[in-house]
Amino acid sequence: MLKIDNLRFRYEQRPLAIDIDELLIEKGESIGIIGPNGAGKSTLLQLLLGIQKDYVGTITLNDIRLDKKTKKYFRDHIGLVFQNPDEQLFMPTVYDDVAFGLKMKGIDQNVIDVAVEAVLASLGIKELKDRASLKLSGGEKKRVAMASIFVMDPDIMVFDEPTLALDPKSRRRVINIINSLEKTKLITSHDLDMIYETCSRVIILYEGKIVAQGKPHTLLSDVELMDKVELECPLILKNLL
Numbered sequence: 001m002l003k004i005d006n007l008r009f010r011y012e013q014r015p016l017a018i019d020i021d022e023l024l025i026e027k028g029e030s031i032g033i034i035g036p037n038g039a040g041k042s043t044l045l046q047l048l049l050g051i052q053k054d055y056v057g058t059i060t061l062n063d064i065r066l067d068k069k070t071k072k073y074f075r076d077h078i079g080l081v082f083q084n085p086d087e088q089l090f091m092p093t094v095y096d097d098v099a100f101g102l103k104m105k106g107i108d109q110n111v112i113d114v115a116v117e118a119v120l121a122s123l124g125i126k127e128l129k130d131r132a133s134l135k136l137s138g139g140e141k142k143r144v145a146m147a148s149i150f151v152m153d154p155d156i157m158v159f160d161e162p163t164l165a166l167d168p169k170s171r172r173r174v175i176n177i178i179n180s181l182e183k184t185k186l187i188t189s190h191d192l193d194m195i196y197e198t199c200s201r202v203i204i205l206y207e208g209k210i211v212a213q214g215k216p217h218t219l220l221s222d223v224e225l226m227d228k229v230e231l232e233c234p235l236i237l238k239n240l241l
């Protein structure tokens with residue numbers, strides 16, 4: 001579904017931020033992209049969405065190669081839930097934020113109303129519909145930001161640090177939402193317990209390169225590997241080791 005070949009990217013004169021020979025993501029996979037600070041996770045997501053240009057190599061989605069002309073296709077098919085919901089929510093109310101993308105597509109108002117109601121209900125935030133998005137709690141904002149992307153029904157859902165700064169209950173809710181979503185998913189996070197619970201495959205990025213990939217249990221319980229890439233085994237596995 002999504003394919004990366006010989007992808008190299010650097011910021012100005014800096015060393016390569018992304019240096020990936022090959023990455024294949026199949027439909028329906030849930031991929032955790034992990035690595036220490038500065039490993040290249042955010043840069044990789046930006047490349048997939050056509051936000052960063054001037055790279056070498058190819059990125060293809062459903063056999064369509066990313067370039068200037070196909071950038072819109074990528075943005076239509078890949079939905080990114082930002083790390084910081086304040087960067088995603090900008091309309092006066094929750095309804096307006098969630099309806100925004102569909103309105104831009106010129107969808108009929110009645111259809112939009114039904115879709116917004118349905119997505120808010122599925123995320124358990126129906127009662128927030130008329131509230132001001134930016135006056136919600138962090139956990140509520142996160143779910144509204146998710147709603148604004150889910151309503152567009154993209155093929156691939158990308159979550160950048162979905163559990164960052166959430167209390168245990170909100171974090172659990174987000175994990176359940178991610179797990180109930182039957183989509184191809186890419187998730188970057190330092191919350192490796194969440195990655196363990198939500199992903200079918202984990203990719204470790206280190207200095208821009210994929211240094212390991214495999215089943216979450218195998219990779220995340222490998223103490224030596226985790227130490228080498230400056231990460232720690234998730235608590236849930238540490239307790240089992």
Ligand SMILES: Nc1ncnc2c1ncn2[C@@H]1O[C@H](COP(=O)(O)OP(=O)(O)OP(=O)(O)O)[C@@H](O)[C@H]1O
Nearest residue numbers: 011012014017035036037038039040041042043044
């Ligand atoms: N706008 C920028 N200009 C120059 N260098 C940048 C820029 N953004 C990131 N970098 C550098 O690119 C490398 C990869 O950064 P990136 O933000 O992709 O890492 P990350 O894995 O997402 O890190 P974190 O876990 O801290 O969010 C780092 O060396 C970083 O310093």
